[in-house]
Amino acid sequence: METTKEKKALTIKGLDKVYKGGVHAVKGVDFSVDEGEVHALLGPNGAGKTTTIKSVLGFINYKGDIKVFNEEIDVVRANVAFVPEDKSFYEFMSPQAAIKVCHRIIEQFEPNTAFDFMRRFNLPMKKKIKGFSHGMKTALYLSLCLAQKSSLYIFDEPTWGLDPIRRDDVLEIIRNLVIDGKTVLYTSHIISEVEKIADRISIMFDGQILFSGYTDDIKANYRVYYMPLDHQLPEQINCLSAKKDREKLIVLTDDKQTMQTLREVAETEEVVPNLELFFQTLLRGKNYV
Amino acid sequence: MFNKTMMEMKFRIIIFALFFVLMLVVLIVTRPVIDEVMSQMSIDNEQLKDLPDFFKDMLAETAQISKMLEDDQFFLLSQWYSKNFGQFLPLFALIMSFTIFAREADKGTIYFLLAKKNRPALFWSKTITGYFVVIVMMLIFSLTAPIAMMLSGYTVAFTPQLFAIIVQQLIGVTFFYSLFLLFSILFNDQIKPVLAGIIVIVGLPFLSLFESLKWLNPYPYILGTQVINRGTFDGLYTLGLIVITVAITWIGLEVFKKKEF
Numbered sequence: 001m002e003t004t005k006e007k008k009a010l011t012i013k014g015l016d017k018v019y020k021g022g023v024h025a026v027k028g029v030d031f032s033v034d035e036g037e038v039h040a041l042l043g044p045n046g047a048g049k050t051t052t053i054k055s056v057l058g059f060i061n062y063k064g065d066i067k068v069f070n071e072e073i074d075v076v077r078a079n080v081a082f083v084p085e086d087k088s089f090y091e092f093m094s095p096q097a098a099i100k101v102c103h104r105i106i107e108q109f110e111p112n113t114a115f116d117f118m119r120r121f122n123l124p125m126k127k128k129i130k131g132f133s134h135g136m137k138t139a140l141y142l143s144l145c146l147a148q149k150s151s152l153y154i155f156d157e158p159t160w161g162l163d164p165i166r167r168d169d170v171l172e173i174i175r176n177l178v179i180d181g182k183t184v185l186y187t188s189h190i191i192s193e194v195e196k197i198a199d200r201i202s203i204m205f206d207g208q209i210l211f212s213g214y215t216d217d218i219k220a221n222y223r224v225y226y227m228p229l230d231h232q233l234p235e236q237i238n239c240l241s242a243k244k245d246r247e248k249l250i251v252l253t254d255d256k257q258t259m260q261t262l263r264e265v266a267e268t269e270e271v272v273p274n275l276e277l278f279f280q281t282l283l284r285g286k287n288y289v
Numbered sequence: 290m291f292n293k294t295m296m297e298m299k300f301r302i303i304i305f306a307l308f309f310v311l312m313l314v315v316l317i318v319t320r321p322v323i324d325e326v327m328s329q330m331s332i333d334n335e336q337l338k339d340l341p342d343f344f345k346d347m348l349a350e351t352a353q354i355s356k357m358l359e360d361d362q363f364f365l366l367s368q369w370y371s372k373n374f375g376q377f378l379p380l381f382a383l384i385m386s387f388t389i390f391a392r393e394a395d396k397g398t399i400y401f402l403l404a405k406k407n408r409p410a411l412f413w414s415k416t417i418t419g420y421f422v423v424i425v426m427m428l429i430f431s432l433t434a435p436i437a438m439m440l441s442g443y444t445v446a447f448t449p450q451l452f453a454i455i456v457q458q459l460i461g462v463t464f465f466y467s468l469f470l471l472f473s474i475l476f477n478d479q480i481k482p483v484l485a486g487i488i489v490i491v492g493l494p495f496l497s498l499f500e501s502l503k504w505l506n507p508y509p510y511i512l513g514t515q516v517i518n519r520g521t522f523d524g525l526y527t528l529g530l531i532v533i534t535v536a537i538t539w540i541g542l543e544v545f546k547k548k549e550f
Binding site for chain 1: 290292293296297396397398400401402403404405406407408547549550
């Protein structure tokens with residue numbers, strides 16, 4: 001029998017998206033999000049994160065199979081809350097009017113919760129959204145999203161434009177969603193944020209998932225090796241990535257035998273990677289042969 | 290969703306309502322002036338005898354029209370439904386429709402709606418709200434004109450001929466609305482649907498220049514030309530426009546269901 005932890009909030013198999021004009025944004029992506037976890041989709045700009053999320057929500061046509069709580073998105077849409085990359089809301093409205101509109105349009109919307117979040121973010125309730133800064137627009141959109149009683153929350157760059165204090169508040173709020181039994185899919189290119197709140201990460205680059213796993217496993221299982229630049233790696237080396245910088249040859253691996261081999265190379269330094277180092281080494285070393 | 294769409298249309302509804310009221314007031318206020326001007330245009334036979342034949346025909350036609358315009362009912366049909374109000378209906382349909390989907394795509398607010406609503410539900414709620422506004426406003430100002438003229442002391446009545454024109458205008462304005470709404474779905478900015486709509490509004494009368502394409506120009510139908518001239522309701526054209534309106538609405542739905550945002 002499946003445990004709660006193993007139930008899937010989101011399953012993506014073979015997701016492929018080519019935009020008109022031939023841009024191949026996502027290339028056969030597979031990954032899943034377990035119920036009750038914060039899953040961060042990490043990657044540089046143009047990696048395919050937003051395209052993946054747009055596919056999940058049915059905003060674009062795609063090839064592949066996507067299931068949300070084992071259903072098509074249209075069946076469970078009421079149970080999904082979303083904050084897009086572009087936090088545009090109706091500029092002619094005030095936050096007060098926005099709450100009223102959401103209350104009418106969205107079935108499971110709690111106006112009082114929205115008011116509470118907006119107060120917490122110090123938003124002027126009667127001012128037109130047109131006059132809001134980027135950070136205020138983000139705070140408004142987050143308030144409207146968090147006031148929805150949903151099981152899956154999808155955030156695309158949710159801290160964009162926020163000051164450091166509000167950003168930490170938002171990260172805490174997102175973390176608390178999971179404590180309340182919700183699931184979060186979160187995209188960001190700010191690694192320090194992800195490290196604070198994510199249970200699991202998937203790293204995207206050039207439309208592909210390079211790595212998917214638990215953040216705790218990175219420190220436990222992966223090592224980065226800094227070696228002399230003139231060292232020749234064996235052709236069949238089992239590593240996640242390898243790259244040369246100005247002074248060193250850098251290798252990322254989780255293979256025990258490879259670790260043993262690399263440790264024996266003279267002047268080699270072994271480092272337990274944090275997420276930042278893991279991410280940088282993985283992405284920068286991808287094209288090394 | 291109905292309330293939200295109404296909020297977005299509120300400003301345009303007020304502007305058009307004021308515009309139509311102003312036009313109606315001008316029409317009623319200038320009614321005696323037009324009467325006087327037209328009566329001065331009648332020329333006696335002594336004056337006509339030295340003029341060329343084509344000019345005599347033209348003056349005779351003008352004299353006939355001026356005679357007809359003395360009748361309040363004819364004045365109402367020809368000057369309100371066939372001219373002032375009728376001519377603005379396609380523009381009214383364009384202004385009411387072009388933002389309905391295009392603005393959401395242009396401003397990025399479409400993601401808020403698409404995240405929570407299935408596309409067919411979203412399409413119908415927005416489309417029907419727009420249809421409702423256009424039809425209600427059209428009916429209000431169609432019916433207000435004869436009432437206002439009656440209250441001003443003129444002899445007009447709700448005749449079958451008047452209702453026939455109203456029905457034709459209702460069908461005509463919904464046809465234009467459905468077409469312009471399709472433009473609003475097709476384009477992701479607010480400029481292109483307006484430009485496409487203006488091209489249609491300006492371009493359609495040119496089709497009348499070609500005998501074989503005359504039927505494609507719906508203006509004579511919307512302005513009730515046949516109803517006024519012959520007293521007959523154009524049933525076939527009505528049926529044709531209803532079928533086309535339904536088809537365009539269905540195409541709009543299918544396009545919206547597959548459109549990428």
